[in-house]
Amino acid sequence: MSSTVAKALSLLDYFSDSEPEIGLSELARRSGVDKATVHRMLAVMCDHGLLEKRGDARLYRLGAGVLRLARVRETAFPVSSVFQQSLEALSAQIGETAHASLISGRALATIGVCEASRGSRVSLVAGEILPFHSTASGLAVLAFSRPELVDRLLAEPLAARTSRTPTDAEVIRARLQEVRLTGYAEADQTNEDDVYGIAMPVFDTDGTATGAIAVAVPAHRMTNDLRRQIIAALFAEAETLNAGIGGRPPATFRAAVARFGAA
Amino acid sequence: MSSTVAKALSLLDYFSDSEPEIGLSELARRSGVDKATVHRMLAVMCDHGLLEKRGDARLYRLGAGVLRLARVRETAFPVSSVFQQSLEALSAQIGETAHASLISGRALATIGVCEASRGSRVSLVAGEILPFHSTASGLAVLAFSRPELVDRLLAEPLAARTSRTPTDAEVIRARLQEVRLTGYAEADQTNEDDVYGIAMPVFDTDGTATGAIAVAVPAHRMTNDLRRQIIAALFAEAETLNAGIGGRPPATFRAAVARFGAA
DNA sequence: ACCAATGGTGACAATAATGAACCGATGGGA
DNA sequence: TCCCATCGGTTCATTATTGTCACCATTGGT
Numbered sequence: 001m002s003s004t005v006a007k008a009l010s011l012l013d014y015f016s017d018s019e020p021e022i023g024l025s026e027l028a029r030r031s032g033v034d035k036a037t038v039h040r041m042l043a044v045m046c047d048h049g050l051l052e053k054r055g056d057a058r059l060y061r062l063g064a065g066v067l068r069l070a071r072v073r074e075t076a077f078p079v080s081s082v083f084q085q086s087l088e089a090l091s092a093q094i095g096e097t098a099h100a101s102l103i104s105g106r107a108l109a110t111i112g113v114c115e116a117s118r119g120s121r122v123s124l125v126a127g128e129i130l131p132f133h134s135t136a137s138g139l140a141v142l143a144f145s146r147p148e149l150v151d152r153l154l155a156e157p158l159a160a161r162t163s164r165t166p167t168d169a170e171v172i173r174a175r176l177q178e179v180r181l182t183g184y185a186e187a188d189q190t191n192e193d194d195v196y197g198i199a200m201p202v203f204d205t206d207g208t209a210t211g212a213i214a215v216a217v218p219a220h221r222m223t224n225d226l227r228r229q230i231i232a233a234l235f236a237e238a239e240t241l242n243a244g245i246g247g248r249p250p251a252t253f254r255a256a257v258a259r260f261g262a263a
Numbered sequence: 264m265s266s267t268v269a270k271a272l273s274l275l276d277y278f279s280d281s282e283p284e285i286g287l288s289e290l291a292r293r294s295g296v297d298k299a300t301v302h303r304m305l306a307v308m309c310d311h312g313l314l315e316k317r318g319d320a321r322l323y324r325l326g327a328g329v330l331r332l333a334r335v336r337e338t339a340f341p342v343s344s345v346f347q348q349s350l351e352a353l354s355a356q357i358g359e360t361a362h363a364s365l366i367s368g369r370a371l372a373t374i375g376v377c378e379a380s381r382g383s384r385v386s387l388v389a390g391e392i393l394p395f396h397s398t399a400s401g402l403a404v405l406a407f408s409r410p411e412l413v414d415r416l417l418a419e420p421l422a423a424r425t426s427r428t429p430t431d432a433e434v435i436r437a438r439l440q441e442v443r444l445t446g447y448a449e450a451d452q453t454n455e456d457d458v459y460g461i462a463m464p465v466f467d468t469d470g471t472a473t474g475a476i477a478v479a480v481p482a483h484r485m486t487n488d489l490r491r492q493i494i495a496a497l498f499a500e501a502e503t504l505n506a507g508i509g510g511r512p513p514a515t516f517r518a519a520v521a522r523f524g525a526a
Numbered sequence: 527a528c529c530a531a532t533g534g535t536g537a538c539a540a541t542a543a544t545g546a547a548c549c550g551a552t553g554g555g556a
Numbered sequence: 557t558c559c560c561a562t563c564g565g566t567t568c569a570t571t572a573t574t575g576t577c578a579c580c581a582t583t584g585g586t
Contacts, residue, residue, distance in 0.1 A: 004543060004573070005271040005304055009311040012332060020339030024564055034545045039565065041268055048272040049367025050332075058564060062336040064365035064474070067343050068372035069275060069313075070333030072390035073325040076283030080330050102327035104312025109331035127335040211327070267542070267574065287533055300575055302534065321533060 007033055008041040012050070012062075017127040021059040079211075080111050082244040086213060086237045087114035093233050094215055094226075100202075101130055101137050102211035103145075106153060108138055111211075133172055134161045136187035136197035137212035142172075143179035144201045144209035144253060150176070165190045183256025184231055185212075189219050196222045200234040203247035210247070213237060235260060270296055271304040275313070275325075280390035284322040342474075343374050345507040349476060349500045350377035356496050357478055357489075363465075364393055364400050365474035366408075369416060371401055374474075396435055397424045399450035399460035400475035405435075406442035407464045407472035407516060413439070428453045446519030447494055448475075452482050459485045463497040466510035473510070476500060498523060 014022055014030055024042065028035040042060055045051040049065030074080055083100040090098040091114040098116075101108040108130040132138030132153050142150055154169040166172055179185045187197040199214035215230045235257060242249055249257075277285055277293055287305065291298040305323055308314040312328030337343055346363040353361040354377040361379075364371040371393040395401035395416050405413055417432040429435055442448045450460040462477035478493045498520060505512055512520075 002573090003303070003307050005268050005307045006310065008268040008271075009308065009313065012311075012328075015332070015335055017335055017338055020335060025562075035564085036546085036566075037544060040266070040543080044266050044268045045272065047269065047368045048275075049370070049372055050272060052366075061339070062332055064367040064372045064374060065275075066329055066332040066336055067365065067374045068367065068390060068392075069278070069325055069329040071343075071374060072278055072280055072283060073329055075280055075390065076324070080334075102330065103315075104327040104331060105310045107312070109312055109327045111327060111330045111334060127331060127338065129331075265542090288531080297575060297577080298533085299535075299577085303574085 004041075007031070007037075008045065011038065011041060011045070013129050015062050015127075016129075021054065021057070021061045023059050027060070079245050082241065083112045083211075083213070084114070086241045086244075087112050090114070090213065090215060090233055090237050091116055094230055096215050096217045096230075098213065098215050099126065099137075100211060100213045101141075103141060103209075104129070106156075107131060108135065108141065108211075131159065131161065131191070133158045133167075134165045134187065134191040135214075136185045136191075136199035137214045138199075139172075139175060139179050139185035139187065140199040140201045140212045140214070141209045143176040143185065144203070144250065146208055161191050162189055162193050164188065180252055181256060181259075183253055183260060184234060186227075188222075194219045198227065198230050198234065200231075200238045201253070202238060202241050202245070203249050203253070205246050205248055207248050207250040213241065231260070267304075270294065270300075271308065274301065274304060274308070276392050278325050278390075279392075284317065284320070284324040286322050290323070342508050345504065346375045346474075346476070347377070349504045349507075350375050353377070353476065353478060353496055353500050354379055357493055359478050359480045359493075361476065361478050362389065362400075363474060363476045364404075366404060366472075367392070369419075370394060371398065371404065371474075394422065394424065394454070396421045396430075397428045397450065397454040398477075399448045399454075399462035400477045401462075402435075402438060402442050402448035402450065403462040403464045403475045403477070404472045406439040406448065407466070407513065409471055424454050425452055425456050427451065443515055444519060444522075446516055446523060447497060449490075451485075457482045461490065461493050461497065463494075463501045464516070465501060465504050465508070466512050466516070468509050468511055470511050470513040476504065494523070 011027055011031060014027060024039055025035060027042070028038040031038065042051060046053060046060070046063065049063045051060050052063035053060050079102070087098045087100055096116045098114050099110055100112040101110045110126055110128055110130060113126040130138060132142050142153070154172060158167040158169070160167050166175065184198060184200045189195060191197070195216050196219040197214050197216045199212045201209040202211045202213060204210045213234065215234065217226065241247070274290055274294055277290060287302055288298060290305070291301040294301065305314060309316060309326065312326045314323050315326035316323050342365070350361045350363055359379045361377050362373055363375040364373045373389050373391055373393060376389040393401060395405050405416070417435060421430040421432070423430050429438065447461060447463045452458060454460065458479050459482040460477050460479045462475045464472040465474045465476060467473045476497060478497065480489065504510070
């Protein structure tokens with residue numbers, strides 16, 4: 001299960017907005033791989049432009065290659081830019097931080113963030129890899145994904161990100177069932193303390209979830225009224241978003257939308 | 264010399280704007296690696312979100328992971344967005360296609376394109392990996408790079424992209440010397456037939472070239488007058504661009520600018 | 527019905543990855 | 557000033573990973 005390429009690629013996961021440059025030893029420590037090995041992998045990735053080391057300092061950072069790759073994907077299948085618009089609309093309407101993420105292998109990749117303008121807001125460490133089981137976005141996506149993906153993900157041990165994180169697979173399956181009924185997922189400090197997230201899935205042309213949009217609020221500020229407001233905004237934005245990327249919500253989701261509209 | 268990670272990563276190079284989705288056998292054929300091996304690598308890269316296979320078809324395409332990586336790099340070191348502005352200005356002023364590229368390992372990665380609005384224009388296959396020795400951008404960058412990089416690149420065999428491509432290392436070194444004097448590089452159908460390119464380097468904080476901006480014109484339409492016009496525009500745009508990304512042109516380049524201004 | 531592709535899988539020999547020890551440089555503290 | 561810790565980077569024998577090849581199951585064109 002531990003191919004060399006996998007180890008090399010997982011090094012990329014450590015780069016995020018909060019830590020865009022990392023040193024050799026640091027990466028070795030985090031990944032638990034030997035320094036020599038990490039060094040060799042980094043050299044190869046530099047050779048291919050995925051990484052580069054800043055001239056003066058001895059730190060590694062993401063290279064120009066990733067810009068090219070993203071450009072290619074974005075011109076062929078534009079989604080990132082479409083998401084960004086929705087995020088801005090959401091953030092402006094609710095006055096809280098909104099973010100979007102897409103399925104990226106066995107986790108979620110944050111591909112857009114729009115912070116609220118107000119002072120006390122959730123300033124999430126963007127660009128990070130999000131686990132499926134502890135985030136509202138993860139649950140929202142998982143609830144409308146292929147069962148095989150759910151099984152594969154829940155088979156692995158689930159890390160407790162906070163004291164409230166559900167780590168039992170069966171508990172999560174039950175929550176997914178709820179999400180399928182309501183059409184949205186909530187995460188009350190299960191991924192980060194003091195952060196309450198509400199997320200809604202976004203779909204592909206074939207009716208499976210590909211990502212999610214979400215609003216994150218400081219937990220102490222969340223009220224029932226704000227909840228309803230956010231959920232309504234998410235439903236509206238999800239619809240325009242699905243239209244924008246050619247997503248077709250499955251019947252189960254459309255039923256949830258109808259139930260919410262009737263209430 | 265052929266690490267597995269290198270082979271895996273080089274698979275990514277085959278994805279471009281003209282071919283955003285590729286099948287297993289096709290990739291195996293192009294890379295010259297066995298099908299089984301390629302399959303294993305693709306599986307790993309899918310697992311990490313660098314690639315993904317479209318639900319219905321059996322084709323692989325770049326995954327959401329690359330969007331995240333690009334976002335991280337771009338928020339930490341914004342260059343792509345700055346370049347795009349310059350490209351639009353250039354293209355509008357000259358009326359021809361402009362593009363930008365950055366050093367990405369042992370090649371150039373196109374990170375931005377702005378096509379001219381007129382009918383007959385150079386519509387380059389964007390998002391591709393560009394060789395250093397056959398493109399104006401490559402020569403422009405190489406002329407102001409560290410000698411070690413030049414040596415490393417010219418040590419390898421140079422592919423003839425067209426009948427005019429210089430493949431002799433010494434010939435190229437001579438051209439680099441010219442570029443150092445003039446401050447810009449020209450490529451008359453050395454990378455693609457009927458395409459005449461003029462490029463100018465863009466610098467890093469430490470005075471080494473990191474990329475280039477270029478204008479591509481259908482070769483039959485190039486005139487001496489247009490040449491001068493393009494070069495002047497490139498000089499102007501390169502200056503604002505260097506200011507925008509904090510680049511510091513070295514003395515050799517500043518001297519070239521002065522010589523051009525005096526003429 | 528055929529044939530030639532395609533995507534995908536399994537087992538074994540060969541190769542490439544591994545990690546401990548080591549080096550020189552740097553920098554901070556006592 | 558000396559010392560020690562840490563850094564990036566390198567070397568080399570051991571061993572686990574990889575590449576090869578042979579084989580399926582499907583698909584689509586003739």
